[in-house]
Amino acid sequence: MxxxxxxxxxxxxxxxxxxxxxxxxxxxxxxxxxxxxxxxxxxxxxxxxxxxxxxxxPFRDHTGSDEWVIAPCDGRVVAIEEVECDEYFEGRRVQVSIFMSVLNVHVNRYPIGGKVIYRKYHPGKYLFAWHPKSSTENERYSTVLQHKNGQLILAKQIAGALAKRIVNYSEEGMEVKQNEELGFIKFGSRMDVLLPLGTEVLVKLGDKPKGGVTPIAKW
Missing domain, CATH: 1.10.287 (Helix Hairpins)
Structure with a gap:
């Protein structure tokens, strides 16, 4: 460690x-x-x-596969649902949300490898990260990644009631590798991953994935 x-x-x-x-x-x-x-x-x-x-x-053997979307952080899966996109995409997407308590590892990682084609910071509130409205109303960073197969996903770092600083290392145009560090959120937070409709989700509510290790979806 x-x-x-x-x-x-x-x-x-x-x-x-x-x-x-x-x-x-x-x-x-x-x-x-x-x-x-x-x-x-x-x-x-x-x-x-x-x-x-x-x-x-912690020292870990990271999982890597072009067919998998890997958990971007440690935590507990608190939502798996179709949502109407409010940013970048039009239409509906599958959202997988992972809540991080203060005891979880808070390193955020790229769930897929590819190119960063969008990055935006949103100031906002500090609702508890498990609250559904935290996805759209809390302070957050949004990063859209394009896989080499053409698929796009949005990884959203969301501040919680205690989190007062989100760090995001991405820049538009960057080529990134799966499981490299995307950023860090200090003291309690959440990450949402928005996937294309039809993506096979491999986790269920209540699961506790490990960042960089647990596959959460499959193309």
Whole structure:
């Protein structure tokens, strides 16, 4: 396991606060009762550990196939439905939505290889990411990818109630590989993948796919 580069600032701030609180604790309380200082140390070690854990990148053997759409993130499948497109596409598409809790790995990956033909940032609200309206009303990044077979999919990074920063590494015209990093969302979020009608969905509601590993659909 390694730590994602997007965690550098957050982890640095967390460590600084951790050190400062412990210095103050031992300065003011150790002489009164060492137990107080040691208890505070143990208590604030937990949130520091959680911040570091959030930015982890576990070592995995990624799955690759031109026939599969691979999960772009870890999480739980909360929606599989036909939706009327509100961006880029006209008509209906199959939407697979994956909700990420704060305990999930938050690296976002390209679900297919191909060319980035559209990328757009949308400011918005911070509804809970499991809310259906979060797909169209929350802050989000939309990225459309064109597979070499001509098929198009839209990968949508959506902020949640706690997520205050979405990072997207794509640029229009880029050629990308399946499972390369698309971006990162900090502290709770969701990803939607909009697929062509007729695409065979390989997951069901409640499944817990792993980003870069679990096939979620098949051409």
């Amino acid at each position: 390694k730590i994602h580069k997007e965690g550098s600032a957050s982890i640095g701030i967390a460590i600084g606060i951790y050190v400062l609180l412990n210095l103050l604790s031992f300065y003011f309380f150790y002489g009164i009762s060492p137990l107080i200082s040691w208890s505070i140390l143990l208590l604030i070690t937990v949130p520091l550990g959680l911040v570091i854990y959030f930015f982890r990148i």
